[in-house]
Amino acid sequence: xxxxxxxxxxxxxxxxxxxxxxxxxxxxxxxxxxxxxxxxxxxxxxxxxxxxxxxxxxxxxxxxxxxxxxxxxxxxxxxxxxxxxxxxxxxxxxxxxxxxxxxxxxxxxxxxx
Amino acid sequence: xxxxxxxxxxxxxxxxxxxxxxxxxxxxxxxxxxxxxxxxxxxxxxxxxxxxxxxxxxxxxxxxxxxxxxxxxxxxxxxxxxxxxxxxxxxxxxxxxxxxxxxxxxxxxxxx
Numbered sequence: 001x002x003x004x005x006x007x008x009x010x011x012x013x014x015x016x017x018x019x020x021x022x023x024x025x026x027x028x029x030x031x032x033x034x035x036x037x038x039x040x041x042x043x044x045x046x047x048x049x050x051x052x053x054x055x056x057x058x059x060x061x062x063x064x065x066x067x068x069x070x071x072x073x074x075x076x077x078x079x080x081x082x083x084x085x086x087x088x089x090x091x092x093x094x095x096x097x098x099x100x101x102x103x104x105x106x107x108x109x110x111x112x113x
Numbered sequence: 114x115x116x117x118x119x120x121x122x123x124x125x126x127x128x129x130x131x132x133x134x135x136x137x138x139x140x141x142x143x144x145x146x147x148x149x150x151x152x153x154x155x156x157x158x159x160x161x162x163x164x165x166x167x168x169x170x171x172x173x174x175x176x177x178x179x180x181x182x183x184x185x186x187x188x189x190x191x192x193x194x195x196x197x198x199x200x201x202x203x204x205x206x207x208x209x210x211x212x213x214x215x216x217x218x219x220x221x222x223x224x225x
Contacts, residue, residue, distance in 0.1 A: 033212065043157060043200075043215040056212060091156050099204075101147045102213060104156040 002026040004105035006092050012111045013082055021077045021108045023092030032075045033093040033102060034067065036060070043091065049075065050098075082112045114139045117216035119201055125222045130191050134219045136184045136201030143203035143214075146177055148186050150197040151218065157200060160186075191223045 005024040013019050025032050034046040047067055048055040054067065066078045075094075079086055089109050093102035119136045126132050138146075146163035161168065163175040163184055174187040184201050198218040205214050 035215075042217045043151075045212045045214070048212050089154070099145055101145075101149075101159040101162060101202075103159065106156050 002103070004092055004094055004103050006090075006105035006108050008108060009106065010109045010111070012113060015084055015112055016081050019079050019082055019110065021079075021090050021092075021110070023075045023077070023105055024073050025075055025092065025094030026096075026103060027073070029094035029096050029103075031055075031095045031098060031102075032067075032069070033095075034077045035091045035093060035104075036088040037091065037107075038088045046077070079110075082110075084112050086110060087112045115216065116140060116205070116214045117201055117203060119199075119216050119219045121217055121219060123220040123222050125224060126191055127224055128191060128193060130223075131187065131189050132191055132221060133188075134186045134199050134201070134221075136186075136216075138182050138184065138201070138203040138214075140203065140205050140214075141182060143205055145204035146184055147202045147204070147213070148173075148175055148184075149200040149202050149215075151200060152197050157202075157215070160199070188221075191221075193223050193225065196221055196223045 007022045032049040035043050037043045045058050046061045047057040064080045068076050089107045091107045092105040095102045148160040149157040150160050151157045161170050163177045167176045172189045176185045198220045200218040202213045
């Protein structure tokens, strides 16, 4: 079964440092997403991406966040200057069509110290 | 009002039991609906889409009532492996394609 792949599985970073979280969506999918989940909380939407541009973003996705699809396979989330409250599990997802459910990757656990 | 409301549980049931989860959503413009399951510290996994006519997939049956903005999931003959958090997920339409809206879900624990 096709998978969404995320790397690394766990990243520890110091407050103020930049991090890049990487994702390889399913190859024939056209819509890409980032979500995050703080421990014990619900899954929260960050951003959606289609046709090489952001389609929608939440209030969480401020100027510290950016996304990029640098080539035909990778989809990245960059946090420029991490804060303690950015510690969470970050999930990448993709879908073939805007009406379908999403397939999620196994996530990157980001710990900011 | 929260976009998605579910009884948080936990629902503790014995193996073989039938269990039902209910969900209400607030955005009447939501067009697509899904049930996901999430194991502890894992990613959400799509369990099934929910169609207006209701649909069944093995031991799982989903129902949608658009007039009441209500979605349900029935699990028959529950297994130990069904233990997870079940998330009712409407798709909100906004921007150019919308996105899935998650609540906290309902925790199910199936005991031997």
